[in-house]
Amino acid sequence: MSKPGQQVISRLRQMILSGELESGQRLAEIPTSEQLGVSRTPVRIAFRNLEQEGLLTKLSGRGYIVRQVTQLEISGSIEVRGVLEGLAARQAAENALSAAETEELIQLLKQGDALFEIGTINENDLTKYHDINQRFHQIIITASQNPAIVEALSRNEHLPFASVSALAFDRNNLKQEYRRFNFAHMQHHAVFDAISKGQGSRAEAIMREHANATLGYAKTFSQMEKSGDKMHIIQSK
Incomplete structure (x- = not known):
């Protein structure tokens, strides 16, 4: 795109x-x-x-x-994604990455390092991170060698904020956004380390936490509901 x-x-x-x-x-x-x-x-x-x-x-x-x-719709779909991607990471660790998969993941991590090393982030950086992030997740899912995970994720991605590509960026709070995306990138490093060492349980736990970090969206909705304010989202039929 x-x-x-x-x-x-x-x-x-x-x-x-x-x-x-x-x-x-x-x-x-x-x-x-x-x-x-x-x-x-x-x-x-x-x-x-x-x-x-x-x-x-x-x-x-x-x-x-x-x-x-509601925040329940968002949190539910994100939690399901965490379970599925956690399973993918565990099975990728158990299967062992191919040389090509390992090399591409390393290159993606290096690209992310270069993106965050300056200490700030902007909208153009987010576009780059989107592509890095999407490809990183795709490789791990492919490495799981489990077609059922691919099918289940495809269905789940039609729910609000469930897709790994569903990134939002607050241009009015750049410091917070830098911390958020840099932390996500550090989680990429951690899950790659676990998969590379064949540590399936560790890889699964990190990947689940990585997905659940997105639950900040759901918490925002929850806070708005409690305060009586309105928070809205676009949804399909």
Whole structure:
């Protein structure tokens, strides 16, 4: 996917997470592209991807609609992902990585190191991290040699914030975002170390914790619900 397309997806996710996009609000390509200052193409791509993630409902005519979801929906889908990816990491450790898989994972870790070594992060960095993160997870899932995990993850990814690609980025809190993504990258180092050493139980535990770090989204929804404020998300049929 193009960088503009990925950045628009991330920005829309954050707008949803912050409540800027309200429940029942209709979204259309032209107004959204004007609001974000981009062409219609990346907006169209973003809408389609968010629909696939379970964050967007396509209307029978044109456009999409936003609806509210609960923190239980988010936490449930993320916990399931943690179980599945934890199993994948354990089986990858038990199977042993191939030389090609090992080399590519090492290169991805080096790319991440270079990304975070300057001590700050921006939207362009997030786009790079998205690709690194997605490929890192894909290799581990493939290394599990378990087609059932692939199928189960594919189904689960249609739920809100369950996909490993469902990253949101708060441009108003760059220090926090740097800490969050740098910590996730350090977890990549830890799970690779465990898999490389054949430590299946350790690899599984780290990968489950890695997925559950995303539960911060669900906690945000929970806090908003308790305070009586509104938090909204786009969801598919």
